[in-house]
Every structure is written in C-alpha cells, then in structure tokens.
Amino acid sequence: MFSSLRVRLPLLFLAGILLAGLITTLIAIQLFREFAHDETLSQVRREANGISLLYADAIREDFDASQKNSRSAPTFAAARLRETTGDRIYYVGNPPFPGEKSGLPTLGQKIDWVSGKSLTFEFTPPGAQKAYYAAGSPVLFHGRAVGMIVVAKPKTDVNARVFSLVWRLAVAGLLGLIVAGLLAFYLSRRLVRPVLALSRAADEVAGGNYAVAVPDGGAGEIGHLTERFGEMAAKLAEAETRERNFLMSVSHELRTPLTAIRGHVAAIADGVVEDPDAQAHSLAIVAAEAARLERLVGDILDLAKLDAHRFTVLREEVDMEQLVGRAYETFSEQARERGIALQLEVRAAPVIVSDGDRVLQIVDNFLSNAFKATPDGGRIDLALSQTNGSVTVAVEDTGPGIKPELRERLFRPFVSGGGGTGLGLTISRELSTALGGRIDLDTELGKGSRFALVLPA
Numbered sequence: 001m002f003s004s005l006r007v008r009l010p011l012l013f014l015a016g017i018l019l020a021g022l023i024t025t026l027i028a029i030q031l032f033r034e035f036a037h038d039e040t041l042s043q044v045r046r047e048a049n050g051i052s053l054l055y056a057d058a059i060r061e062d063f064d065a066s067q068k069n070s071r072s073a074p075t076f077a078a079a080r081l082r083e084t085t086g087d088r089i090y091y092v093g094n095p096p097f098p099g100e101k102s103g104l105p106t107l108g109q110k111i112d113w114v115s116g117k118s119l120t121f122e123f124t125p126p127g128a129q130k131a132y133y134a135a136g137s138p139v140l141f142h143g144r145a146v147g148m149i150v151v152a153k154p155k156t157d158v159n160a161r162v163f164s165l166v167w168r169l170a171v172a173g174l175l176g177l178i179v180a181g182l183l184a185f186y187l188s189r190r191l192v193r194p195v196l197a198l199s200r201a202a203d204e205v206a207g208g209n210y211a212v213a214v215p216d217g218g219a220g221e222i223g224h225l226t227e228r229f230g231e232m233a234a235k236l237a238e239a240e241t242r243e244r245n246f247l248m249s250v251s252h253e254l255r256t257p258l259t260a261i262r263g264h265v266a267a268i269a270d271g272v273v274e275d276p277d278a279q280a281h282s283l284a285i286v287a288a289e290a291a292r293l294e295r296l297v298g299d300i301l302d303l304a305k306l307d308a309h310r311f312t313v314l315r316e317e318v319d320m321e322q323l324v325g326r327a328y329e330t331f332s333e334q335a336r337e338r339g340i341a342l343q344l345e346v347r348a349a350p351v352i353v354s355d356g357d358r359v360l361q362i363v364d365n366f367l368s369n370a371f372k373a374t375p376d377g378g379r380i381d382l383a384l385s386q387t388n389g390s391v392t393v394a395v396e397d398t399g400p401g402i403k404p405e406l407r408e409r410l411f412r413p414f415v416s417g418g419g420g421t422g423l424g425l426t427i428s429r430e431l432s433t434a435l436g437g438r439i440d441l442d443t444e445l446g447k448g449s450r451f452a453l454v455l456p457a
C-alpha cells in the first residue's frame, strides 16, 4: 500500500508540513519564553520602583509633619498590589524610623541594598516552594538609601503563559494540519491521476492493445510524457501492421511461383502435357519460377540481415570506372536487342573504399528497373561523376516516370508497380545506408526518372 504514489505523496506532503509546523512552534515557544521572562522582570521592576517611591514619600512626610500615622500609604499600596497581582512585596534594610517596623514582610535573604542600585534576581522566598523572579528598588531619603523594596512574582506565572500559548498553538496547528492534509490529498490526487491513467495505458500496450486511448496529461512534464507515450503506442501499432503486411506479402510472393511450379509439375506427372514441346515449355516455366523463388528468398534474407544490422559490408578499394563498365556490359546486349540507346558517361574515375559487389547490386537494380520502364527504342543514360566529397552513379531513363502516390512508398518492401517483387529498391536503399551513402530520386511523369546512388568518396 505504501509503495503507491497515491498514498506516498499525501503522506510526504503531510510529513513536510508537520515538520515545518513543529520547528516553527519550537522556535515560537523559545522566543515567547524569552519575551515573557523579560516582560515579567520589567513588570516587577516597575512595581518595585513605584512602591519604593511611595515609601520614600511616606517617610519624608512623616519627618516633615512628624505625623507617624501617614505610613499607611505604602503598606496600603503594597497590600493592593499583592491582592490584584499575587506578587509578594518585601522590605530589606534599616527600619525607616528607629524602633519602628517597616509595615512590610522582610526578605529572608541578604541582598545589596546599601549601594542604592536597582537589581533583579531569582529566589525562593522562605516558606514558599516555588521560585520567584524579583526586582529590588532602593528607598532613598535625602539622597541616601535607607532600604529596598523587593517585588517578587512566581516563575510559574510565566510558565502558565507559555503553556497557554503552547496549547493555542497546538489547537491552531491541528486545524492547520487538517486543512493541509485535505489539500495534500486533493493535490496529490490531481497529480497522480494522469500518472495512474498512463500506467493503465502502459499495461494495455504491454498486453498488445496499441489502440489504447492515452489520457490528456495537460501541460508540463507529465503532459510531455503522455504525448510521447501516445506517439510511441502509435508507432508500435504501425510497426505491428507493417510486420503483418510484410509476412502476408512474403507468403503471397512465395506462393505465386510455388503454385505455378506445382501446376506444371502435376500436369506433366498426370500426363496432361504429353507433347515434348509443351513439356519443355512447362519445364522452362518451372525452372524460371524456381529461379524467381531463389531470388526472392535471397532478397528476403538480405533484407532481414539489413534490418537486424547483421549485414557485413566489405571495405575494399573499388575502381568505380571499372564497376560502371561492368554494369554497362551486363545490359548492353539487352539494349541492343530492344533498340534502346544505352549511354555510358564517365566524368570522373574515382577509386573509393566500399563494398564493390553491393555497389554493383544497387546499380544493376537501377538499370534493371530502367530497362523495365523504358519502351523499346528509348534511351538510358548511365553516368559516373564526382563532386566534392561524394561519388555519384546515376541511371536516367526515358520511361513513364513515377506517380507521386507510388513514389512515396517506393522504398518499402513489396511495393511494386507490377511484375516485380518490390524488394529491389528496398534492399538498394538499405544497402546504400549501410555503405554510408544515399539514393536520390528525380522523376517526372511522361518524361522519365533518374535514380542516383551517392556514396562518400
């Protein structure tokens, strides 16, 4: 279950958010603790200042008026402060009036009040269990410190404030987490949906169904992946169709001569053909069809090797002038018989490193096609030339030219204008590629065609 993107993504989102929330909360708590600590100290400092001023005023008035009953002011203020804030007020130092009590509890701890400087400290008052933050402020009489007022606040007050903050943060965090979780779930579903659809489509393709509807992946990386996946599935479908067509064509091509051979052999065996001339004719057909079969099987084998890149080309010195001369010789007799003007034009005599037999095979194929296309009394030009870096052998005929729709498919296996196997040009092109060259074709309906083999010099 945890290996599924659908589960992993939202969990990952949530874990990230949780971690970020936790770190932020810890930092916030630490900052708040420091702030609350400073705030509490400055509060007790202010309170101590206020009470010590009141106390000093009361002492002064007593001295001035020699009335001892006005001492109630500071003790009254201290009592109210204690009542409202829960803070403790202490007096440290000499009695304000000789023989008189301060009216405030004394601090059971020695602190430096003589220097007359304000101070802050932490302590545990006598009889108390908790620690207190405290601030002391001097009581000044005629510029001299006579004692000190100390205001103390329990540390637990600060902790309680921090705890209340943590509690609120926890509630807010929980709410945030629920919202973030829902959002993460929604977003990851949106993100994962096209991936899942693509994965289902891939399953279909793996199962052999190439006509699968590829989902729309939108823009971005997933969209790009989806688009390419669709193209890939289409190409696979095309390849499968091509393979099926190829097999069908091969079996058809093989069966045609076989049917002819079987027919003639059966006719002779059954004594249907008894006339020696007719028998000789039948045998000639059988021989021709057998030769055709042999050629066909050889071509298919060549094609299969070329397809599998298991075709080995020789690298030898090839005298191109000699090579086109041989091709010319092969066809000159046929040209003479049919009154076709076969012209050989050698504009350069390059020697290249290539596979001579394969080059000759291609040129022979061009010439054979040209002779098939050219009517008796026509003209065929065989030309050898060299231009910077490449050698060209061109065969130009005065045949009918090639229709655009056939031209498109001409180099595919078993595409034939009629009569042939439709493998010649396919093999020629594969061979030319294996030799590092290419085939160029110019053709014009009613005028003729020019097939040119271009090889690296």
Ligand code: ADP
Pocket: 365, 369, 370, 373, 397, 399, 400, 401, 402, 410, 415, 416, 417, 418, 419, 420, 421, 422, 423, 424, 425, 426, 449
């Ligand atoms: P095949 O000659 O066995 O049919 P190819 O692959 O050599 O196979 O040729 C395929 C088809 O291309 C031919 O059947 C023919 O229709 C057309 N073709 C090839 N060369 C020429 C040409 N010079 N002029 C007109 N058509 C041509």
